[in-house]
Amino acid sequence: MCNYNIENRVMYQRIILLFWTAILYSTIVYAIRSVHRPKDLCMPRIEVDWAGEKTKKNILYASHLESKQILKKFDWDFLQSRLLPPSPLPHRNDPTQQTSGIELDTLLNKLLDEIKEGKKEYTDVTVLKRLDFNRKEGYGLIVFKCKHHPFVLKLFIERPESFVNPLSKGFQPYFFFFMGGGINRHLMGFTRIKNLEYIRDALKNDPRWAAIIDTPRKWFWLPKNPQWLSIRAYNLDGISEQTIEIPAVYAIVADWIHSTKELSLRSRTSRTLGIKLSRILGNRIDPHMGNFILEDLSHKEEAVTDQMEEDNLLINPKKERIVLIDTEHFPSLVGLASPLEFDGYLSWYLQLMGKFAQEKFFRTKSYRKHIQTHPIPEFLAL
Numbered sequence: 203m204c205n206y207n208i209e210n211r212v213m214y215q216r217i218i219l220l221f222w223t224a225i226l227y228s229t230i231v232y233a234i235r236s237v238h239r240p241k242d243l244c245m246p247r248i249e250v251d252w253a254g255e256k257t258k259k260n261i262l263y264a265s266h267l268e269s270k271q272i273l274k275k276f277d278w279d280f281l282q283s284r285l286l287p288p289s290p291l292p293h294r295n296d297p298t299q300q301t302s303g304i305e306l307d308t309l310l311n312k313l314l315d316e317i318k319e320g321k322k323e324y325t326d327v328t329v330l331k332r333l334d335f336n337r338k339e340g341y342g343l344i345v346f347k348c349k350h351h352p353f354v355l356k357l358f359i360e361r362p363e364s365f366v367n368p369l370s371k372g373f374q375p376y377f378f379f380f381m382g383g384g385i386n387r388h389l390m391g392f393t394r395i396k397n398l399e400y401i402r403d404a405l406k407n408d409p410r411w412a413a414i415i416d417t418p419r420k421w422f423w424l425p426k427n428p429q430w431l432s433i434r435a436y437n438l439d440g441i442s443e444q445t446i447e448i449p450a451v452y453a454i455v456a457d458w459i460h461s462t463k464e465l466s467l468r469s470r471t472s473r474t475l476g477i478k479l480s481r482i483l484g485n486r487i488d489p490h491m492g493n494f495i496l497e498d499l500s501h502k503e504e505a506v507t508d509q510m511e512e513d514n515l516l517i518n519p520k521k522e523r524i525v526l527i528d529t530e531h532f533p534s535l536v537g538l539a540s541p542l543e544f545d546g547y548l549s550w551y552l553q554l555m556g557k558f559a560q561e562k563f564f565r566t567k568s569y570r571k572h573i574q575t576h577p578i579p580e581f582l583a584l
């Protein structure tokens with residue numbers, strides 16, 4: 203099971219060390235850059251305020267900002283059409299049990315109040331992940347599991363000052379900011395349900411895999427009296443000013459998947475599985491191991507074929523099913539302009555690191571100027 207190639211591991215560790223050294227170095231270089239350096243007036247920038255205000259206080263200048271990333275991810279009509287319904291939602295594992303959308307709505311509004319009060323423990327939920335959340339200030343992305351209902355809640359909170367501070371929400375958002383043309387998790391969250399629907403359609407065309415890969419149901423949720431952020435973008439696509447308004451707080455409610463075991467990069471079976479999946483679904487999904495869960499089917503009476511055994515994936519198809527829990531639009535997350543081709547995770551990580559390094563350290567001034575007026579087209583657009 204732990205058939206891990208030692209040479210690969212050493213190389214992988216060296217690359218990571220080199221990578222972190224480069225990042226540390228770049229941070230120092232930026233820190234000592236003269237404050238008297240003249241500002242480039244054509245530099246892309248965003249100014250963010252609460253809707254209806256124009257304070258000019260929250261400004262972000264960055265040559266990496268791209269209009270398709272900042273202005274095109276939020277689709278109000280789509281969000282409204284996929285809102286959590288108030289009606290009863292049958293549970294995934296036991297459809298005879300239900301939770302009403304109204305109950306979840308009440309729970310989420312109460313949770314939001316508890317976060318605003320700065321509480322560390324919450325009445326109705328436990329925290330699954332808060333790596334991308336600024337606990338002190340109370341913004342970013344935080345993932346919860348309901349204590350008494352089989353649902354996962356991904357809560358997205360931004361404020362004008364946090365939106366223009368991409369380095370204040372952990373390391374991952376820092377990478378995505380540079381790779382993804384100024385993208386952040388808040389904007390990316392809007393892609394999760396559209397991309398989920400693309401994935402479902404792709405699976406429908408491949409009945410063999412559709413029998414063993416599944417996805418959770420997902421809905422958007424907005425708080426009562428939602429506040430809106432107004433984002434004004436300057437110097438993108440050669441346009442002097444463009445504006446968009448997005449909800450400052452929203453959530454994605456998803457079915458909680460009862461998992462049998464974790465997939466791991468150390469296991470060859472898991473790696474094969476991840477790579478196979480990304481072949482089927484293409485670059486639309488992030489094949490990072492944590493994005494798949496093996497669902498325990500032992501309590502369900504479902505007829506599942508034995509196909510996985512043929513593929514030597516060591517999955518017991520009578521008891522398990524692969525569920526893709528994370529459906530963010532991967533090309534947007536890492537700013538892909540063309541297909542990423544790989545036959546293993548080492549190659550995948552190396553290419554992503556290479557892309558980050560390219561975007562962060564090696565973009566020439568003339569290239570930056572060029573893409574300000576000649577935007578890179580969307581790849582696998584939603």
Ligand SMILES: Nc1ncnc2c1ncn2[C@@H]1O[C@H](COP(=O)(O)OP(=O)(O)O)[C@@H](O)[C@H]1O
Pocket residue numbers: 330331343345354356418456457458459460492493495527528
């Ligand atoms: N639908 C789900 N069912 C069960 N566990 C989940 C579900 N969604 C997320 N999780 C768990 O929550 C944690 C954080 O979720 P993750 O998908 O990594 O967040 P992100 O959207 O930031 O990538 C992980 O441990 C993951 O396994």
Ligand SMILES: [Mg+2]
Pocket residue numbers: 492493528
């Ligand atoms: Mg994930």
